[in-house]
Amino acid sequence: MIGSSTDNRSLRGRIATGIVGITGLAVLLFALPLAVAVSQLYRSHEYAELQRDATRVAALVPDNPVDPDHPGPVPGSRDIEARIGLYTPVGVRATGSGPARSVVAGAAHDGRVHQGAEAGTLTVAVPVLSDGIVVGVVRADVPASIVTTRTRRSWAAMALLGLVVLGVAALLARRQSRRIALPLERLTVAARALGDGNFAISPEHSGIREADAAGTALRDTAARLGHLLERERAFSADASHQLRTPLTGLLLGLESALDRPGADLRDAVTDALDRARRLQSTVDDLLSLRRDTGGPAGGVDVELEMSAAGRHWLPVFAARRRRLAVTSPANLPTAMASAAALRQILDVLLDNALQHGAGDVALTAADLGHAVAVEVTDDGPGLTGGAHGDPEVVFTRRAPDAHGHGIGLALARSLAEADGGRLVVRRAARRPVFALLLQVADAVVASPSPSSRSSPPGQPSSS
Incomplete structure (x- = not known):
C-alpha cells in the first residue's frame, strides 16, 4: 500500500544509522579519489626515478652509434636499482638488461623521452644524442x-583509517x-x-529547543486540562450547593400547600413559580460563570x-422573623x-448570614474611591475560627471544622478573585x-441612585 511502512525502528537506531551511513558515504567519496591519486602518485614517482637513472646513464654513453655486434657494459649501471639496457635507435637491445626488442625504446628515435608499461614493467627510454642525432x-x-x-599498502592503511x-x-x-531521543522518550512518559x-x-x-518547546506545550496543556477538570468538579459542587437551598424552599412551599386541604393553591403556585424563576436564574448564572475563561x-x-x-431575600428573612436592611450611597x-458573579456572591453571603448568623442583617455598600465595598453584617456572636482560631478557615472548601460555611464562601471568594476583587x-x-x-x-459612573435608606421589614431599601 502506498505510504505504508513496516519499518518501526527506534529513533535512536534511525539517528545512529543515519550518522554512520553519512560518515561512511563521506569516507567513501573522499577515499576513492584519494586511492586513485595515490596510485598515480606512486606510478609518477617511479617514472621520475627511472627517467633520472636513465638520463644519468645516457650522459655516460659515448657519442658513437651503438653497435649490437660489439656489446659492452652499460656505463654507470652498477649503482642503479632499476634494470638498465642500451638499445639501438630502432629498439634492439645492444647490451645490458631488458627484452631483446622494446617498443618504448624504439619510440625514442624521435629524440624525446618516452615512458610506458611494457611486459609487466614500468619502462622509461632516454635517447642518446650526438650532434642532434639519436645514436642509441x-x-x-x-x-x-x-x-x-x-x-595496496597505502590502500590498506586508508581502509584501516576509514574503519577507525x-x-x-x-x-x-x-x-x-x-x-536527541531521550527528551522525546521523556515526553512520551x-x-x-x-x-x-x-x-x-x-x-x-534537555537543551534541545524543539524538544523543550514541545515539553513546555505539553506542560501548559496539562495545566489547562487540570484547570478545566478542576473547574468541572468545582462547578458540580458549586451547583449542588447553590441549588440545594432554593430547591428545598420550593419543595417545602409545595408540600406546605398540599398539607392544607381546601386551601387556595393560587398563592402557593405563584410562590413556586417565583422560586422556579429564581432557580432558573441561578442555573443560568452558574452556567455563565462556568463558561467564563477568565477574560x-x-x-x-x-x-x-x-x-x-x-427583593429576593427580604421575604426569606421575614419568614424567619428577621430583618434585612439594604442601604447604598x-x-x-x-x-x-460580572453581574452573574456578583449575584452569586451576594446570595452566598446573605444565605450564610441567614443560616449561621443571628438577628438583623445589613447589606451595605460604600464608595472607597478606587473600589466599591459591599458588606454583610448580622447580630450573631461572631466566627469561631475553627480549631486554630483563624476566621479565614470559613473560606476553605469543605473544611471539616467550618461548620457548613466552607463550600459557599469558598465559591464566593473564588468568584470575587476571578473578577479581580477580594472577599474578606x-x-x-x-x-x-x-x-x-x-x-x-x-471613567464609568453609575446612574444616580436615591439617598441611602433602610428598608422596613417586607420591603427592599433600594429600588
Whole structure:
C-alpha cells in the first residue's frame, strides 16, 4: 500500500544509522579519489626515478652509434636499482638488461623521452644524442608489482583509517542519538502520565529547543486540562450547593400547600413559580460563570444587584422573623465584575448570614474611591475560627471544622478573585462583617441612585 511502512525502528537506531551511513558515504567519496591519486602518485614517482637513472646513464654513453655486434657494459649501471639496457635507435637491445626488442625504446628515435608499461614493467627510454642525432637509447625499467605493492599498502592503511573513523562516528552517533531521543522518550512518559490523569507533569529541560518547546506545550496543556477538570468538579459542587437551598424552599412551599386541604393553591403556585424563576436564574448564572475563561470583567451596577438581592431575600428573612436592611450611597460608581458573579456572591453571603448568623442583617455598600465595598453584617456572636482560631478557615472548601460555611464562601471568594476583587472577613468578633471589595471601572459612573435608606421589614431599601 502506498505510504505504508513496516519499518518501526527506534529513533535512536534511525539517528545512529543515519550518522554512520553519512560518515561512511563521506569516507567513501573522499577515499576513492584519494586511492586513485595515490596510485598515480606512486606510478609518477617511479617514472621520475627511472627517467633520472636513465638520463644519468645516457650522459655516460659515448657519442658513437651503438653497435649490437660489439656489446659492452652499460656505463654507470652498477649503482642503479632499476634494470638498465642500451638499445639501438630502432629498439634492439645492444647490451645490458631488458627484452631483446622494446617498443618504448624504439619510440625514442624521435629524440624525446618516452615512458610506458611494457611486459609487466614500468619502462622509461632516454635517447642518446650526438650532434642532434639519436645514436642509441638507454632503457630503464622496474617491475610494476613494486608500485602495485606500495599502492595496496597505502590502500590498506586508508581502509584501516576509514574503519577507525566509522568506529568513532558510531560512538558519537550512539551518544548523539541518545541525546536527541531521550527528551522525546521523556515526553512520551509525560504524555502517558497525562493520559493517566497526572496534570502536574513537568518534562525536564534537555537543551534541545524543539524538544523543550514541545515539553513546555505539553506542560501548559496539562495545566489547562487540570484547570478545566478542576473547574468541572468545582462547578458540580458549586451547583449542588447553590441549588440545594432554593430547591428545598420550593419543595417545602409545595408540600406546605398540599398539607392544607381546601386551601387556595393560587398563592402557593405563584410562590413556586417565583422560586422556579429564581432557580432558573441561578442555573443560568452558574452556567455563565462556568463558561467564563477568565477574560476581563465588564462593569456592573452594584446598587441594582443589591436591590435585586434585597427583593429576593427580604421575604426569606421575614419568614424567619428577621430583618434585612439594604442601604447604598448615592452615585455609587460602576464596579469591575460580572453581574452573574456578583449575584452569586451576594446570595452566598446573605444565605450564610441567614443560616449561621443571628438577628438583623445589613447589606451595605460604600464608595472607597478606587473600589466599591459591599458588606454583610448580622447580630450573631461572631466566627469561631475553627480549631486554630483563624476566621479565614470559613473560606476553605469543605473544611471539616467550618461548620457548613466552607463550600459557599469558598465559591464566593473564588468568584470575587476571578473578577479581580477580594472577599474578606473584616470583623470576626460579635456582629461579624464580610466585606467584598471590587475595583471601580475607569471613567464609568453609575446612574444616580436615591439617598441611602433602610428598608422596613417586607420591603427592599433600594429600588
